[in-house]
Amino acid sequence: MARVALHDLSKRFGDHTAVDSFSLQIADREFVVLVGPSGCGKTTTLRMIAGFESPDNGSIVIGERDVSRVATKDRNLAMVFQKYALYPHMNVFRNMAFGLKLRKTPKAEVRRRVEQTAEMLGISHLLTRKPADLSGGEQQRVALGRAVARDADVFLFDEPLSNLDAKLRVRMRSEIVKLHRKLQATMVYVTHDQVEAMMMGDRIVVMNEGRIQQVGTPLDVYNSPQNRFVAEFIGSPPMNVLDGQLTNDNDQPAVKIGDWTVPISKARAGRYTELVGKPIALGIRPEDIRLTPPGDGENWLAIESEIQVTQPLGAEWLIELEAHGQSFVARSPASSAPSTPTGSITSHWNLARCHLFDGRTGAAVMGAKEI
Ligand SMILES: Nc1ncnc2c1ncn2[C@@H]1O[C@H](COP(=O)(O)OP(=O)(O)OP(=O)(O)O)[C@@H](O)[C@H]1O
Numbered sequence: 001m002a003r004v005a006l007h008d009l010s011k012r013f014g015d016h017t018a019v020d021s022f023s024l025q026i027a028d029r030e031f032v033v034l035v036g037p038s039g040c041g042k043t044t045t046l047r048m049i050a051g052f053e054s055p056d057n058g059s060i061v062i063g064e065r066d067v068s069r070v071a072t073k074d075r076n077l078a079m080v081f082q083k084y085a086l087y088p089h090m091n092v093f094r095n096m097a098f099g100l101k102l103r104k105t106p107k108a109e110v111r112r113r114v115e116q117t118a119e120m121l122g123i124s125h126l127l128t129r130k131p132a133d134l135s136g137g138e139q140q141r142v143a144l145g146r147a148v149a150r151d152a153d154v155f156l157f158d159e160p161l162s163n164l165d166a167k168l169r170v171r172m173r174s175e176i177v178k179l180h181r182k183l184q185a186t187m188v189y190v191t192h193d194q195v196e197a198m199m200m201g202d203r204i205v206v207m208n209e210g211r212i213q214q215v216g217t218p219l220d221v222y223n224s225p226q227n228r229f230v231a232e233f234i235g236s237p238p239m240n241v242l243d244g245q246l247t248n249d250n251d252q253p254a255v256k257i258g259d260w261t262v263p264i265s266k267a268r269a270g271r272y273t274e275l276v277g278k279p280i281a282l283g284i285r286p287e288d289i290r291l292t293p294p295g296d297g298e299n300w301l302a303i304e305s306e307i308q309v310t311q312p313l314g315a316e317w318l319i320e321l322e323a324h325g326q327s328f329v330a331r332s333p334a335s336s337a338p339s340t341p342t343g344s345i346t347s348h349w350n351l352a353r354c355h356l357f358d359g360r361t362g363a364a365v366m367g368a369k370e371i
């Protein structure tokens, strides 16, 4: 197994910069997820690590070796891609053995590894079947098995679950997480699905337009987004972000959103005095808006709100509300959900959990922990 160091990687296609100054240190045995919207450069980054794409700039180190100019087959990687095309004329055993045979692994060793991997993935009973006789989920496991049967230094996954139905996806996510633990391998996993990223990664790397936006543990990124893009991308439903202006009338800092004024704590006023009078965006996660009166001790703001849409999801509900001409979503346990689908309700905002973003650059000026 091995660490991976990516230094200042860039890749252009014609005039378009697909990946821009991408630097990241991935520790030995770490599970890192690259996540971001379609076209943000995830696959291109992975393809550069794999050696399918040569960077215009930067270097790639795997283990202690600079592989920037080393051919794919000599980088000792195993890969699973979205289109995992199994060989249709070979049975599962031969599909899984293929990479090992290419590497001239002795026959008895091939058998041992394939059988052991099949056991781990729960597909031992499928070894003699052809891919056409397997369900989508079984084919997916075989594709995974084909990759992990090899003793690779680093595993690369590019949206390997995107062909599966929702239920199977959830199951396969935990299978891959368990596999990571068993193999003690370094893994780089690409997805555009932020829920998948949050569930799987030791660390996640949020990308947009070819650039890294933030790197951190899932909870770090969720609780302390460094900019508005990350705040709105990570979390389902996303953080509510309302555009306004920072004011400081009568020495009370506040965000003015239309005719509405949301006071903010004075405690850290020094951090944002230079932004007074400038555009600012106020962010609050749906779970930080309650529909029942909160207990004491925190900094709550009660807001008379109109119910727009209610979405009962079972244990919890999402409620779209409107106040002062602004729409926002609250997440509520079913037990305190509104009893009618329309009407007025008081929503309670946990001001201690609000975020502020610079209205022009989107950079966080104040995170939830700091307000
Ligand atoms: N071979 C290519 N030639 C020209 N442009 C390309 C090529 N490959 C990728 N691009 C462009 O580079 C950008 C990044 O593409 P990439 O495939 O890395 O995105 P992605 O994050 O993997 O997206 P998705 O989630 O849709 O798979 C896109 O704008 C894409 O159109």
Ligand SMILES: [Mg+2]
Binding pocket: 042, 043, 044
């Ligand atoms: Mg892609």
